[in-house]
Amino acid sequence: MNGRLETATVPAGMTLLEFLRGRLCLVGTKEGCGIGECGACTVLLDGKPVTACLVLAVEADGGAVDTIEGEARDGELSALQKAFIEAGAIQCGFCTPGMIMSARGLLRRIPNPTDDEIVEAMAGNLCRCTGYEAILEAVRVAAQAKAVPHAGQMVAGQSAGGSGSQGGRLSSPRVPGEGGGRG
Amino acid sequence: MLGRFDYERPTNLAEAVRLFAETPSAAILAGGTDLLVELRSGRHAPRLLVDVKRVDGLRRLDVGPRGDLTIGAAVSLNELLEHAATRWSFPGLAQAAASIATYQLRNRATVTGNLCNASPAADLAPALLVLGAAVGVAGPRGARVIPVAEFFAGVKRTTLRRGEIATEVRIPAPEPELRSAFLKQQRLRGHDLAVANVAGALAPSTGTLRLAFGSCAPTPILLAPIETKGMSAVAVGAAAAAATLAAASPISDVRASAEYRRAVLPVLVRRVVAELLGGGAT
Incomplete structure (x- = not known):
């Protein structure tokens, strides 16, 4: 759990989300819809973004779980968190932990994502304050700041203000069949 | 809480079949993206979940010598999509898989589960039907293979018999230039x-x-x-x-x-x- 070993006995019917919030008091992960539609409860399970409301706690046994609480290190926000602030990608903040964990999963998998890849990776996270453009920009900024995988120290002091300079990355060739037309 | 039930995570297929067949009200858990929603709503209240994700062999994603493809029941949609041979040989299947739900759900949802859920809207079903795919099944009376064309019995119903578990989806070698x-x-x-x-x-x-x-x-x-x-x-x-x-x-x-x-x-x-x-x- 965020790099620490946690041992617990849980009922089979407890979701990973309930375990995180109720047992470990890691309440950064939010419950929105509870049925995998909104993405607010996105965490990384073995490095991959999943909705914690649709995973049983027992299914995570022996696995590695990363939540928003693991982003900041030694009191310093991660480059991804800083990028969300710089880009103004936060309004009410409810969707933000899930957004950041989806972005974290993307940047671990693809350090320099195209815009289509960012959209596809973030499309499972809903924001009711309609801040999508700023959120996508935050992910671009974080990618440019080389926020991978935990780059708090790597980018310390580096300006994350690279907005507007990503125009050349929109059409890198990809394997055919990429679901880029969906959004 | 999604209800009161027991949970088993067998590591071999015979044990999974035994657990599933012996328990009067058991459900197979693979990705859980449909099952857990049904548990939460109370539409489905099994006494036992048999998690098949760690059963030996069900993670396989193998291309045979002639280009036939075997997709184990624990293989997620994203694992299928990240499999270069699939995207190259079966682009229609890749398009169908990529159209399903969100990236997070595709990390959990399985190829086999999309068929077993037997939704009339299952996106992989048409894509697998046109490829002549079949479902490999293990049950108390042994193994058999059901063509996908004979797999659906109705809305949310399959032709799996009591105690049978779908273990894989098999796609035959594609015809040249398919x-x-x-x-x-x-x-x-x-x-x-x-x-x-x-x-x-x-x-x-x-x-x-x-x-x-x-x-x-x-x-x-x-x-x-x-x-x-x-x-x-x-x-x-x-x-x-x-x-x-x-x-x-x-x-x-x-x-x-x-x-x-x-x-x-x-x-x-x-x-x-x-x-x-x-x-x-x-």
Whole structure:
């Protein structure tokens, strides 16, 4: 759990989300819809973004779980968190932990994502304050700041203000069949 | 809490079959993206979940010597999509998988589970039907193989017998230069179940076209093969659209009216045919 070993006995019917919030008091992960539609409860399970409301706690046994609480290190926000602030990608903040964990999963998998890849990776996270453009920009900024995988120290002091300079990355060739037309 | 039930995580298939067959009310847990929603709503209240994700062999994703593909029951949609051979040989299947839900859910949802859930709108069903795929099954009376064309018994019902577990999806070696395609109509441009979906596969050497559609009948439906040699894409599209409508029996539901489905289905069919045969799309 965020790099620490946690041992617990849980009922089979407890979701990973309930375990995180109720047992470990890691309440950064939010419950929105509870049925995998909104993405607010996105965490990384073995490095991959999943909705914690649709995973049983027992299914995570022996696995590695990363939540928003693991982003900041030694009191310093991660480059991804800083990028969300710089880009103004936060309004009410409810969707933000899930957004950041989806972005974290993307940047671990693809350090320099195209815009289509960012959209596809973030499309499972809903924001009711309609801040999508700023959120996508935050992910671009974080990618440019080389926020991978935990780059708090790597980018310390580096300006994350690279907005507007990503125009050349929109059409890198990809394997055919990429679901880029969906959004 | 999603209810009161026991949870078992067997590591070999015989044990999984025994647990599943012995318990009167047991459910198989693979990705859980449909099952956990049903548990939460109370529509489904099993006494035991048998998690098959760590059963030996069910994570396999193997290409055979002639290009046939075996997809174990624990393989997620994203694992299928990240598999280069799949995207290269079966682009229609990749398009269908990529159209399902969100990236997070595709990390959990499995290929086999999409079939076992037996939704009339299952996007992988038409894509697998046109490839002649089959489901490998293990049960108390041994193993057998069910063609996907014989797998669906009705809305949310399969032809799996009591105690049987689907262990894999098998796609036969593709015919030379096989082309395939998938199209889906949704209410919105984003993540939604299909109002209608259509898959096609064309073997250029023989000119045989296979078409299947979903969300417009109680089960996904595979049409009889259509011979395209000597016909224009437009003529094939018209014939295929007529055959599709003759086989469809759509209902009105929360996603669309039956009338709308009857209107959009032939459009999707003509577009798939145009993509496979070339020529102008409608």
